[in-house]
Amino acid sequence: MMHNIATIWRREFSSLFRSTIAYVVIAAFLLLAGYIFSIALFSTQLADMSLLFGNLAVTFLFVAPLLTMRTLSEERRLGTDEFLLTSPLTVPEIIVGKYLGVLSVWVVMLLLTGVYPLILFIIGEPEGGLIFTGYLGLFLLGAAFLSVGLFASSLSENQIIAGVIGFGILLGLWLITWIGEAIGGGLGLFIQSLSLLGRYDAFIMGILDTSDLLFYISFVFVFLFFTVRTVDRRRWS
Amino acid sequence: MIKLENVTKRYGAARGVEDISFEVGEGEILGFLGPNGAGKTTTLRVITGYHPATSGRVTVNGYDIFEQAQEAKRQIGYLPEIPPLYHDATVREQLEFVARVKRVPASQRKQHLDNIAQRVGITEVYHRLIRNLSKGYRQRVGLAQALVGNPPVLILDEPTIGLDPRQIIEIRQLLRDLKGEHTVIISSHILPEISQLCQRVVIINEGRLVAVDTPEALSRRLRQGQRVLVRIDGPHKEVFARLHDLPGVAEISVVPEDDGQPGRLYDIQVQKDVDIRRDLSEAMAEAKWPILEMKSHDMSLEDVFLQLVTEEDIGFDSGWTSSETDAKEGGVSDDA
Numbered sequence: 363m364m365h366n367i368a369t370i371w372r373r374e375f376s377s378l379f380r381s382t383i384a385y386v387v388i389a390a391f392l393l394l395a396g397y398i399f400s401i402a403l404f405s406t407q408l409a410d411m412s413l414l415f416g417n418l419a420v421t422f423l424f425v426a427p428l429l430t431m432r433t434l435s436e437e438r439r440l441g442t443d444e445f446l447l448t449s450p451l452t453v454p455e456i457i458v459g460k461y462l463g464v465l466s467v468w469v470v471m472l473l474l475t476g477v478y479p480l481i482l483f484i485i486g487e488p489e490g491g492l493i494f495t496g497y498l499g500l501f502l503l504g505a506a507f508l509s510v511g512l513f514a515s516s517l518s519e520n521q522i523i524a525g526v527i528g529f530g531i532l533l534g535l536w537l538i539t540w541i542g543e544a545i546g547g548g549l550g551l552f553i554q555s556l557s558l559l560g561r562y563d564a565f566i567m568g569i570l571d572t573s574d575l576l577f578y579i580s581f582v583f584v585f586l587f588f589t590v591r592t593v594d595r596r597r598w599s
Numbered sequence: 600m601i602k603l604e605n606v607t608k609r610y611g612a613a614r615g616v617e618d619i620s621f622e623v624g625e626g627e628i629l630g631f632l633g634p635n636g637a638g639k640t641t642t643l644r645v646i647t648g649y650h651p652a653t654s655g656r657v658t659v660n661g662y663d664i665f666e667q668a669q670e671a672k673r674q675i676g677y678l679p680e681i682p683p684l685y686h687d688a689t690v691r692e693q694l695e696f697v698a699r700v701k702r703v704p705a706s707q708r709k710q711h712l713d714n715i716a717q718r719v720g721i722t723e724v725y726h727r728l729i730r731n732l733s734k735g736y737r738q739r740v741g742l743a744q745a746l747v748g749n750p751p752v753l754i755l756d757e758p759t760i761g762l763d764p765r766q767i768i769e770i771r772q773l774l775r776d777l778k779g780e781h782t783v784i785i786s787s788h789i790l791p792e793i794s795q796l797c798q799r800v801v802i803i804n805e806g807r808l809v810a811v812d813t814p815e816a817l818s819r820r821l822r823q824g825q826r827v828l829v830r831i832d833g834p835h836k837e838v839f840a841r842l843h844d845l846p847g848v849a850e851i852s853v854v855p856e857d858d859g860q861p862g863r864l865y866d867i868q869v870q871k872d873v874d875i876r877r878d879l880s881e882a883m884a885e886a887k888w889p890i891l892e893m894k895s896h897d898m899s900l901e902d903v904f905l906q907l908v909t910e911e912d913i914g915f916d917s918g919w920t921s922s923e924t925d926a927k928e929g930g931v932s933d934d935a
Contacts, residue, residue: 365699365702366700369696372699373685373696377685377687377688380688381687440683440684440685440686441679441681441682442683442684443683444644444649444677444679444683445677445679445683445697445744446700447648447649448647448648448649448672448675448677449672449697449700449701450669450672450673450700450701450702451700452669597649597650597651598650599610599611
């Protein structure tokens, strides 16, 4: 099982770097990150990354569907899904392998932003704990975004449509906070608890809550499950 | 080796294939024949486990493709109609990926892939991007991919479609070389291809099984005699009646045409071992209806196939073959 997942992961990861998509996405992301980081640093004069973390989350919301949109739709367009689904691989192995492929690109992107805390540590005395929880939160949030994007990619063989669907779902999940606030009361609180970004704020503030961790992990799990179901169901129709 | 039992596959309300059963023995090369849209690809997709069957059962080397999917799929090398290749990969990368998926041990991988590449004739494009390969080469890479891991069963969906004649000959030679090493199913809508390669033929039409036999037996079974095509310039009704009276005539139909040629073209089915050409020309000369052209031919496998489908088709009340029959009958009755 691990061998099969690793095979798919390796193909997915190398394929992303073979196309220009990964490079363009990473470059755009780093450009924005650098811009936000400099602005925040010069305007606040604080060795603090909370502003950067807040803005990177929104940036990645736009970027994640671009990374995932071709993942499954391209397989269908080329007909390579016919190979995968008639090979000894199982659908969950394929989906998890592909997910880990895009997730690895996200990890690369996060590692590349490592220069910013490095700069902060050189010029000032930032709080290490805050930076750690911020990064953990950002990683989890991105992981959740990517699972949504992957699910969207399973819905269409047109990667543009897959990208738009993914972006639409993510935007909807983002706006859910406002809906919750507008409704208020118990229901409002419940809706707010489903918000991806709401829980992320806790990480930026340095609050590490296992329920938040579990939320993101189960969120990813649920969307990967949806993706497996979608791919599986199409074989029947 | 491969066994289909009452396999039915429906897509929503649309019909896919209905109640298909046949078996393929070990080492056998089976031709899977049918016109476009007959359900060949659907059947192959059920066999390979891409589509689960709506009902019925498929076993490959004893493994149920649905219940024991992993084991069953390990037995199969599959070349779909469009070779499933990653355009952004080189041939080497593509085959290495497949070798990993098929669990070819890392120590043997290079040797194994080199052998296949040699055999299929893709060594000269081995390091090129698949995106830049011609259709013929892509087909070969697809075939190479099916051979990776040396699976006992090969399933090839229209392996020569869209290739130029030279490439077709090369691919056929390749397939001939595979004889004996693998159990093979080759689908095609081109008869000569199948009759050259296969010991046994399964014919499918409109989603149903029409016949299972050897190519020779099929043509023997259906060769009721010769066919004579004759163009006669005369009053249709009388000509038709006179032709019918000739000894040895089994069936007559008028070939529909509207190219303004004089006379009508009659397609006469003759009983076995009868030559009606002398009687025919004497009869027409007697009635002073000139014969403008006449040719006789043995039924080729193509005709057999066409006839097979047409014959069985009457019972099924369907599609393109029946409309063709209608046109013929219509032609006769209009003029009669």
